[in-house]
Amino acid sequence: MKCVLPGANVKLFAKAIHCLAKLGHYVYFEPLDTGLALKTVNSSRSAYVSILFMKPMFQVYNAGSDVDLTVDDDNLPISRCKVALKTLLQVFKSLANIERSVETCDINLDGDECRLVFQLKCKHGITKTHHLTFQECESLQAVFAKDLSPNVLKCDHKVLSDVVINFSSSLEEITMLVSPCKVVLRSYSDDESDEIAQLMKTEVCLNPEEFSEYQIGVDTDVTFCLKDVRAILAFCEVAAMPVNIHFEVGGKPIIFSLEHNGYFRANFVIATIATDKNSQHSNATANFTTNTTFPTTNKRSFVKPSRSKVAPKPLRKVSAQKTNAKPQPTKLPKPKDCDSINSEHDVSPEIPLQGGEQTSATRYEGFNSPSPEQPCFKSVKTVFFAATQTNDLDHTVLVLAPDSDNEDGT
Amino acid sequence: MRFRAKVVNIDCIHHFTNVVNTISKLLKKCSIRLTKEKMFFILPDQVANGGVSMWCELKQANFFDEYRMDGVNEYELNEIYLEIVAENLCRAIKSANNAKSLKIKLTKKQVPCLTVEIELPSLSSTARIVTHDIPVSVIPSSLWGEYQEPEMPDFHVSLCLPPLKTVKHIVERLKNLSSYLTLSGNQEGDFALKVETELVSATTRFSDLEIPPYDPDGDSQAPSKLWPPSEMASARIDVKKLLQFLAGQQINPYKVICNIVDQSAVHFFLVHDDISLQYFIPVVAV
Numbered sequence: 001m002k003c004v005l006p007g008a009n010v011k012l013f014a015k016a017i018h019c020l021a022k023l024g025h026y027v028y029f030e031p032l033d034t035g036l037a038l039k040t041v042n043s044s045r046s047a048y049v050s051i052l053f054m055k056p057m058f059q060v061y062n063a064g065s066d067v068d069l070t071v072d073d074d075n076l077p078i079s080r081c082k083v084a085l086k087t088l089l090q091v092f093k094s095l096a097n098i099e100r101s102v103e104t105c106d107i108n109l110d111g112d113e114c115r116l117v118f119q120l121k122c123k124h125g126i127t128k129t130h131h132l133t134f135q136e137c138e139s140l141q142a143v144f145a146k147d148l149s150p151n152v153l154k155c156d157h158k159v160l161s162d163v164v165i166n167f168s169s170s171l172e173e174i175t176m177l178v179s180p181c182k183v184v185l186r187s188y189s190d191d192e193s194d195e196i197a198q199l200m201k202t203e204v205c206l207n208p209e210e211f212s213e214y215q216i217g218v219d220t221d222v223t224f225c226l227k228d229v230r231a232i233l234a235f236c237e238v239a240a241m242p243v244n245i246h247f248e249v250g251g252k253p254i255i256f257s258l259e260h261n262g263y264f265r266a267n268f269v270i271a272t273i274a275t276d277k278n279s280q281h282s283n284a285t286a287n288f289t290t291n292t293t294f295p296t297t298n299k300r301s302f303v304k305p306s307r308s309k310v311a312p313k314p315l316r317k318v319s320a321q322k323t324n325a326k327p328q329p330t331k332l333p334k335p336k337d338c339d340s341i342n343s344e345h346d347v348s349p350e351i352p353l354q355g356g357e358q359t360s361a362t363r364y365e366g367f368n369s370p371s372p373e374q375p376c377f378k379s380v381k382t383v384f385f386a387a388t389q390t391n392d393l394d395h396t397v398l399v400l401a402p403d404s405d406n407e408d409g410t
Numbered sequence: 411m412r413f414r415a416k417v418v419n420i421d422c423i424h425h426f427t428n429v430v431n432t433i434s435k436l437l438k439k440c441s442i443r444l445t446k447e448k449m450f451f452i453l454p455d456q457v458a459n460g461g462v463s464m465w466c467e468l469k470q471a472n473f474f475d476e477y478r479m480d481g482v483n484e485y486e487l488n489e490i491y492l493e494i495v496a497e498n499l500c501r502a503i504k505s506a507n508n509a510k511s512l513k514i515k516l517t518k519k520q521v522p523c524l525t526v527e528i529e530l531p532s533l534s535s536t537a538r539i540v541t542h543d544i545p546v547s548v549i550p551s552s553l554w555g556e557y558q559e560p561e562m563p564d565f566h567v568s569l570c571l572p573p574l575k576t577v578k579h580i581v582e583r584l585k586n587l588s589s590y591l592t593l594s595g596n597q598e599g600d601f602a603l604k605v606e607t608e609l610v611s612a613t614t615r616f617s618d619l620e621i622p623p624y625d626p627d628g629d630s631q632a633p634s635k636l637w638p639p640s641e642m643a644s645a646r647i648d649v650k651k652l653l654q655f656l657a658g659q660q661i662n663p664y665k666v667i668c669n670i671v672d673q674s675a676v677h678f679f680l681v682h683d684d685i686s687l688q689y690f691i692p693v694v695a696v
Contacts, residue, residue, distance in 0.1 A: 159533070166505045166540045198521070200498045201543040209534030 001031040001079060001109040004060040009053070010105045010120075014092035015238040016051045016266075021085040022231035023047050028082045028140045029109075029116070031063035036107075039140045040085070046271035047228045048142040054263050059104065081109065081134035083116055091118050091130045101126070109134075142269050146255050149246035150217025151178060155210060157236035157243045163204045164233060167226060171202075173273070174229070176247075177221040182207060188223050212242060220249045223273040232256050232268045239266070250275040411490055411548070413444055413516035416476040423512050426473050427503050428660040429466070429685060434500035435658025436464055436689065441549065441557055442524075444479050444490040447471070454556050461692035462651055465560055472684035482551055490516070491549035491557060494524060502526040502542035510537055521545045560690065565669035565677060566643040567595045570620040574666055577603070578656040580614050585649045587612060590694055593652075593676050594644030595668065597621065597637065605649075622667050643672035647691045652676075655689050663687075 005013055016038055020027050024040030024047075031037075035054035041047065055061045063079070092098060098120075106119040115131040122128065163185055167174065173188040183206040189199060208214040236243055239258050247254035251274030258266040417423050433440060433451050443450035448467050455463035470477045481488035506512045506528045513527040523543040532538040549557070571577055584591055584605045595601040599621055604613040637643065655678060663680040670676055673693060680687040 162530075163538070166542075168501060198545045200502065200545070201519075202502075203541040203543075205539045205541075207532065207534040207536045207538070209536075210532055210538075 001029070001036075001107070002060070002062045003031075003036060003058045003107050005053075005057065005105040005107070006059050007103045007105075009057050010102045011095060011099045012238055012264075013053065013105065014095055014098050015235055016053075017085070017088055017092045018095070019231050019235035020049055020051070021089045022234075023049055023228060025085055026082040026135075026137075027085050027088060028080065028137055029134075030080045030139060031109075033063060035061070036063075041140060041142075042228075046225065048140075048269040049267070050140075050142070050269075051266040052264065054265070056263055079109070080137055080139060081116060082137040083132050083134045087132055091120070091128075091132070144253055144255060144267075144269050146246045146257065146267070149248050149255070150215075151220065151245075151247050152213060152215040153178075153183070153211050153245040154213035154242055155245075156212075157233055157239075157241070159206070159210050160229075160243060161233045161237070163206065164226070164230060166204055167202050168200065171226050173223055174226040175221055175223040178216050179219045180208070180216050183211075213244075218249060220247075221275075222247050222250050222254055223275075224254050224270045228268070228270050229256070235266070239264070247272070411482055411516065412478065412480040413490055413514075414476070414478045415470070415474040415514045417473060417512045418475045418510075420508070422473050422475075423506050423509055426512075427506065428662075429468060430496075430500050430503050432658050432660045432687070433464070433466060434496035436654055437496055440494055440496040440499075442490075442492045442494055442546075443557060444481075444492075446479055446488065449473075450557075452557050455560065455690070461690075463560060463690045464688065466685065466687040468685045487551050489554070491551075491554055492516075492522075492524065492546040493549055494544060494546045498542075498544045499524070499526075502528075502544055505530070505540045505542070516546075517543070519543055522548055560688065563669070563671050563675060563677065565671045566637040567597055567670045567672075568622055569595050569597075569599060569601060569668055570622055571601070571666040571668050571678075572616050572619060574656055574659055578653070578659075581649065581653055581656060584612060584614075585653055589649055590646050591649045591652060592644050592646045593668070593670060594642040595619075595670055596642045597639040600642065601668075602642070620665075622665070637672075643670045645670055645673060645676045645691075645693045647676055648694050651691050655691070661685060661687065 017027065020038060020040045024042045026040060028039040029036065030039065032052070035052050035057065037050055037052045039048070039050045041049075101122040101124075102120050103123060104121045106117070106121070108117040108119070110117050110131075113131070114133070116134045118130045118132065120128040120130075164174075167185075167187055171187050173190065175186045175188045177184045177186065184203060185206070186203045187199075187201050189201075236258060241258045241260055241264075244257045244259070245254065246257070250272050253269045253271050256268040256270070258264070417426060429451075437453045439453075441452045441454065443452055447470065449470050450468075451464070451466040453462070453464040455461065479488075479490065481490050503512070503526065506526075508531065510529040510531055512529075513525075515525050515527070517523050517525045519525075522545070524546050526542040526544065528540045528542075530538040530540060580603055581591065584603060587610060588605045588607045590605070592604045592606070593602075594604065599617060599619040601616040601619050602613055604611065606612075661680060661682055663682040663685075665681045667679040667681065668676065669679065675693060676691045678687075678689045678691075680689075
């Protein structure tokens with residue numbers, strides 16, 4: 001991979017890195033035909049970001065010879081890589097500096113040296129070169145049905161920023177209630193104990209006229225992480241594009257997206273808390289997978305338009321996935337949707353979105369989490385990662401997060 | 411018990427915001443006393459506060475366009491006393507930076523709350539409404555005695571401080587030398603801030619400061635006649651508390667009167683059009 005970003009776009013790139021750094025630990029670089037994709041997922045698997053800088057944004061763009069991965073046991077091409085965000089952030093630390101002095105940014109995947117090289121050519125003949133180590137990785141892809149969301153809102157990012165600023169900076173989660181006549185954003189507290197009742201509650205009421213597009217198919221309320229949204233809005237400020245919000249009901253992810261046709265596309269997929277009444281019918285519409293197909297016995301196979309190769313690399317993580325113990329609800333949306341095993345939807349919505357609460361050990365026995373922090377948000381996590389696997393261990397599947405079902409297939 | 415007040419004028423909103431911000435910088439928990447004419451923010455003299463106490467009163471008519479207060483009962487107890495976390499109120503009012511209107515009312519949600527309702531301008535025809543529910547606790551009338559206006563101590567010296575900004579800068583520098591600062595002044599208009607440690611002693615002196623006029627018919631109290639005019643009365647106080655007072659100031663008062671009771675306490679009195687704020691800092695034992 002080798003590409004060159006002109007100065008004007010480096011700021012956006014840097015801001016993207018800042019935003020990713022607030023959410024995840026690693027950024028996955030995926031050079032695609034259409035452009036360079038930066039992706040990350042947070043440790044509790046409740047937020048996924050994919051930012052695609054398309055070819056026209058680059059002065060030079062060369063995705064590398066092996067875009068269509070023919071993955072072999074021994075011969076994994078080093079085209080995708082992941083880099084620690086803490087490290088990468090050092091390269092793009094000062095936005096003001098970058099805006100002022102950087103003329104171009106060269107990004108080079110150096111296979112021989114095994115380094116990802118960022119070279120910032122600045123004014124006055126200064127060149128800053130950073131050699132970063134990377135890890136090879138599989139494609140990080142959440143499959144979500146953005147276009148099938150019944151509820152779509154579109155507005156200027158300023159509207160959301162102005163609303164969000166009214167909420168306490170320590171507030172973790174926020175609930176958005178929508179109906180055809182108004183949108184209400186309310187601070188959410190997951191614990192009804194006395195102490196929590198002592199916290200200040202805030203509510204902001206918006207008129208549908210504030211949105212350039214307002215389509216409510218399902219009157220609903222969704223609760224999601226406000227901290228993630230703040231990070232997203234900070235990015236939107238630099239991107240200066242209107243924000244699209246796609247969502248359905250509690251339990252299904254909410255997707256914030258920015259798009260500038262042909263140049264840039266960003267999708268922020270945030271998990272929402274599943275509420276009890278939704279648990280019967282909730283199915284994750286988002287699934288994180290690697291580039292594998294699931295030759296499952298499950299009726300619905302999710303269709304991924306992109307590459308679909310099995311990566312029989314030695315698994316670092318749990319591979320066996322279990323079928324859903326519960327019967328599949330009949331009320332499922334189109335086949336394009338990914339199925340998921342969400343037997344955890346009997347959890348109450350009281351589970352905090354983030355924070356130190358460890359999930360019960362039974363769920364994660366034997367699971368070797370790649371990240372030091374255990375995913376701790378039961379219902380939300382499973383929205384994303386309950387996979388559609390069977391007991392068939394022949395199909396070794398590399399997933400980025402465990403199935404939270406029991407290992408013994410119950 | 412009912413309380414409902416509304417401000418529409420943006421200047422009044424900002425003014426009120428400044429008062430709330432100043433108060434929230436001084437204390438964590440604050441008591442609010444509401445009467446028909448005035449609104450008080452009180453921090454009573456309690457051991458838990460380290461001896462500092464604060465009394466701030468403002469005439470509601472100068473701030474609120476609508477004000478309706480029905481106290482505990484109509485007769486002697488026609489007042490409301492609430493305890494609130496000052497920072498919450500401050501945060502709530504922050505939303506009102508460019509508000510069309512600000513409403514405050516006493517409500518009962520799961521717990522008694524002070525609900526702040528702010529109408530913000532928006533792109534659409536209907537305004538955006540931001541509602542903050544701040545939990546409060548109602549102080550029973552049996553405890554109202556603790557929240558009376560503090561008596562003016564028999565102070566020895568009274569003078570008007572130099573501009574607070576100047577004093578703040580000096581105290582900020584002196585703070586690095588020691589945790590205790592000695593405030594002293596005399597009835598002739600001399601004032602000094604002194605810090606003394608084993609290694610160093612640093613003093614900043616002001617002179618020719620204004621002496622607040624003593625009006626025998628008015629509210630002010632004469633400094634003790636027994637104190638020789640040129641003698642400096644001093645009080646050694648905690649620098650942090652003084653800095654808290656100086657740094658949080660957003661009210662821009664006309665004058666700040668400093669009353670010193672020798673070896674006992676320092677009393678600051680901010681004078682402004684419609685607000686008066688008093689702050690007591692006791693001496694620190696040597």
